[in-house]
Amino acid sequence: MSFFARHPILRLVASPQHLWRTLSLGLKTIWLHKLRSFLTALGVVFGVASVVAMLAIGEGASHEAQEQIRKLGSQNIILQSVKPPDGQGSGAESRSFISEYGITRRDVTQIVQTVPGISIVVPSRFITENIWNLDRSMDGQIMGVLPVYPTMRNRVMQSGRFFTDLEMKERMPVCVLNETIARKLFPLNAPVGKSVRVKGYYYKIVGVIQDEGSMIGTDASNPVNSSPGQMMIPFDTLMDQYGETFFRYRTGSFEAEKVEYHEAVIRVEDVTQVESRAEALRHLMKSNHKKDDWRIIVPVELLKQAERTKQIFSIVLGSIAAISLLVGGIGIMNIMLASVTERTREIGIRRALGARQADIVVQFLIETVLLAGVGGVLGVVLGLAIPMAVQHFAGVTTVIKMWSPALAFSISVLTGVAFGIYPASRAAKMNPVEALRHE
Numbered sequence: 358m359s360f361f362a363r364h365p366i367l368r369l370v371a372s373p374q375h376l377w378r379t380l381s382l383g384l385k386t387i388w389l390h391k392l393r394s395f396l397t398a399l400g401v402v403f404g405v406a407s408v409v410a411m412l413a414i415g416e417g418a419s420h421e422a423q424e425q426i427r428k429l430g431s432q433n434i435i436l437q438s439v440k441p442p443d444g445q446g447s448g449a450e451s452r453s454f455i456s457e458y459g460i461t462r463r464d465v466t467q468i469v470q471t472v473p474g475i476s477i478v479v480p481s482r483f484i485t486e487n488i489w490n491l492d493r494s495m496d497g498q499i500m501g502v503l504p505v506y507p508t509m510r511n512r513v514m515q516s517g518r519f520f521t522d523l524e525m526k527e528r529m530p531v532c533v534l535n536e537t538i539a540r541k542l543f544p545l546n547a548p549v550g551k552s553v554r555v556k557g558y559y560y561k562i563v564g565v566i567q568d569e570g571s572m573i574g575t576d577a578s579n580p581v582n583s584s585p586g587q588m589m590i591p592f593d594t595l596m597d598q599y600g601e602t603f604f605r606y607r608t609g610s611f612e613a614e615k616v617e618y619h620e621a622v623i624r625v626e627d628v629t630q631v632e633s634r635a636e637a638l639r640h641l642m643k644s645n646h647k648k649d650d651w652r653i654i655v656p657v658e659l660l661k662q663a664e665r666t667k668q669i670f671s672i673v674l675g676s677i678a679a680i681s682l683l684v685g686g687i688g689i690m691n692i693m694l695a696s697v698t699e700r701t702r703e704i705g706i707r708r709a710l711g712a713r714q715a716d717i718v719v720q721f722l723i724e725t726v727l728l729a730g731v732g733g734v735l736g737v738v739l740g741l742a743i744p745m746a747v748q749h750f751a752g753v754t755t756v757i758k759m760w761s762p763a764l765a766f767s768i769s770v771l772t773g774v775a776f777g778i779y780p781a782s783r784a785a786k787m788n789p790v791e792a793l794r795h796e
Contacts, residue, residue: 387728397691398729401733402735403685404736404769405735408736408764408765417748430511431656436620440456441648455602458648460651461645462617462618465478467641476625482595482618482620483619485498485499493541496586497538500590503591504520514566517549532562532589533588535566535587536567539565548562560590566589603616635655639653678765686729714786718781725774726774733769
């Protein structure tokens with residue numbers, strides 16, 4: 358007896374005609390019970406769809422977070438002023454006070470002089486005000502920044518240009534709007550070349566810059582990048598027109614804040630030294646400030662944390678999808694056990710005509726793999742459609758990796774094999790004589 362004759366599975370591979378007959382028989386058996394087969398495959402469909410969809414949505418969320426972090430700059434350390442809780446007044450009586458906190462010129466000078474490996478420090482100052490174009494207005498941040506700001510923060514100009522060193526030196530009333538405020542104030546025409554008004558000052562728009570998105574690590578008490586509307590003007594122009602102390606008038610009282618710098622972006626020469634330089638900055642700021650009126654954002658550290666979060670997220674999503682596939686596999690095993698009972702007499706006849714136990718095993722395994730495979734294909738189609746629908750209707754970024762549909766389909770086929778072995782083995786071990794007597 359040849360090697361292929363002794364191994365029925367290899368005999369199927371070696372004989373295409375035998376393989377086709379076995380597949381045809383399996384398809385006919387499944388087609389005889391269309392509704393039952395469809396309901397059985399539904400468990401695998403939803404399991405595979407959940408694998409593909411969850412991976413796409415999870416990958417999209419991770420990708421969006423990591424892109425926001427990368428835009429902050431891998432060589433940057435961002436030092437921000439934060440208003441301490443004890444600086445916020447309370448009480449019914451009218452009061453007047455000046456709240457002084459945050460990054461100082463002394464801090465920036467010491468950073469440049471004492472921390473090695475720093476190539477540049479770019480300070481910024483922000484004021485929240487109403488920005489007007491004729492009868493249209495929007496709350497936004499007036500950001501006093503340096504001309505190198507777009508380069509430091511990896512932001513792209515959408516139209517026009519950023520202001521120059523000469524305009525900074527001459528304290529020119531020019532500005533750059535972000536996309537959000539440009540769309541709000543100029544819905545029908547291009548803003549470049551026109552002017553906007555803030556309080557009694559007019560600023561000529563020289564460019565429109567890409568939105569930065571939600572800043573990682575911001576909170577409601579922090580003025581830095583807390584508003585979607587941003588208007589950038591030369592730092593010296595802001596200092597000349599608003600001074601160091603900013604006043605907010607309220608009914609029966611006023612509040613004044615003195616913040617020398619709201620933010621300072623520090624560029625480190627070597628990306629491998631970013632974390633060590635950040636630690637040095639923390640020690641320097643702690644020695645200079647008695648209150649927690651500052652914080653440091655290190656994009657490199659955030660990126661590593663985001664990657665760890667992604668791994669945990671993938672494990673959680675994978676576990677949920679595995680449970681779905683487990684339920685689908687149990688459904689397949691259940692229906693195949695019922696099929697074995699229904700086809701007891703057929704099994705006895707096949708054994709009496711010379712079929713071996715391995716032939717019976719192969720027949721039932723093929724049927725379970727067909728059920729799981731069809732469910733896998735339908736699940737992949739559904740799994741690809743769900744992320745597209747989520748992205749279109751909910752505006753959530755999704756990323757479909759090429760390997761995820763192949764992985765999900767492979768798992769569905771393996772699920773069919775794993776949960777089909779026991780019913781196939783049970784069918785093969787039946788006594789042919791007792792099987793023939795079965796009614």
